[in-house]
Amino acid sequence: MGPRELGLPMQVASPEPGELPTEVTIWEVGARDGLQNEKEVVPVEVKLEFLQRMADAGLGVLEATSFVRPEWVPQLADAAELLAGLERAPGVRYPVLVPNARGLDRALESGVRDIAIFAAATETFTQRNLNRSLDEQFVMFDPVVQRAVGEGLAVRGYVSMCFGDPWEGAVPVEQVVSVGKRLLEMGCWQLSLGDTIGVATPGHVEALVRAFVAAGVGVDRLAVHFHDTYGQALANTYAAVRLGVSTVDSSAGGLGGCPYAKSATGNLATEDLVWMLDGLGLKHGVDLGKLVETSVWMAERLGRPSPSRVVKALGTAEASGS
Template sequence: MTDYGTERLPGLPEAVTICEVGPRDGLQNESTPVPADVKVEFIERLADAGHTVIETTSMVHPRWVPQLADAEEVLRRLDRRPAVRYPVLVPNLRGLQRALDLGVTDIAVFASATESFAKTNLNRTVAESLEMFAPVITQARETGLQVRGYVSMCWGDPWEGAVPAPQVVDVATKLISLGCTELSLGDTIGVATPGRVVALLNALTAASVPIGSIAVHFHDTYGQGLANALAALQHGVTTVDTSAGGLGGCPYANSATGNLATEDILWQLEGLGIRTGLNLTKLVETSSWLAGHLGRESPSSVVRALRKS
């Protein structure tokens, strides 16, 4: 890491799991096709840097996310390591079967806290989308898979504005009751602030959702990602979704910009003396390498700073 010192703050965990979403969420909105061999090397580099959870790709129909049309090729070519989990986004039973045929052991479903985004992203109401996910989650759990439930638009929606906490709690508790083993709360358009992050976490735990089953997924649209992540960690969350180099967005929400950069939060966590198992130097090298393939500079502040030092 750095030579600038370490000092802990009260109320923080000893260790944090970083769920790396770059290969799926980070690349899905890229307009220029990224070859499968680059994606495979990207995932391998992330594993080499110490990641133990790498969201790899999506079984969504290529018409909706053309960038991930090579999902099966990537999974077949990937040298999957026993100590690393490689979650795959699955939209329906057909997608689940494709994932099972490829030996996937972790899946995710993508729900919405708002009707507007559910209709835009899934072409269904919130209730209809949960109905669609129910047999997917049931079959996946019966097969021994871990199932992550994404809840998007947890703090704000571009069509509906601020999203009330009870609305998020309703979707989250239904996903848990269906069998999800983890929830990832998404600030899809990056409008959350620390107080609202804590308020939602309080509402979820009051509804008997275990804090250990909650992950947070912040976008840095308004520069609040690190502050929001720190607030969540101080409240007991120990899993944070980030994307190498700050890649990402959402193809169905134009106001969604990049995810919180893995390197940026790693700088913060290492400065706080929190263990992650990640190698910052290797991650900076990986994000710089990928930026070269994408033809632009990484948006991560830490990547830019360390590349110039």
């Protein structure tokens, strides 16, 4: 029995239906965040087919790659080659991560129209990841954002360590809001609030979203990015969506992991997210059957099963024909 025969989850009204968005944009990060920590380099041809398959499944935003230095992330050393070979599907956006001014140069050379920068909410992480202080990261990012906006690019701001830091522990909500507002004032059109080590819980998510709103930042400027280290990613996403957040980052098949938490099980799986959104009756535009087939296909190429529960359930049913 395949996905269509199994049917969709029952649609149940939210306890606060007035706050739910009618449609959720899925910001698919599998090709970049999902693959970047793979030990074996995935051939560019496989990455290109992965992106094409996800576009065919209806995903409208596909974060394609990152222009980081090759020695930092060998898996993404083929960024320029990948973008040169990418057949862009009509209506699909292909943002790339840009770490600095040189990365922006390369993105512009490749014809990119959407970029993202990767900031952090804690002092220790910025020192370890960017070799800069919390305040110095803005000095680095400001000319990048200003030039990108001047070139007509849309700039997204990732904020990592929004809920917990492996060196500093719990991160004060007001500290995250302060960092986020500075990125928006710099010119970012959206913030992706990242639970980098997967320690968030729904109450903490609600508190952070409400704090941004109280500070004058609308939920339309916010996205969420959860890791499933403690099994909370889907619950955390629901908490954010209940408050009106309508952009959710996820990774096809649950690809990816967090190098700062040894027990991390990866990003929120796009299939698990789609199953929940279907149950809430929210539009998203994704063909779940095609996406499951794509994740099974990629899992075969990586040599291990997908951690997504929905992929396991529907993929197994597809394979067995039962």
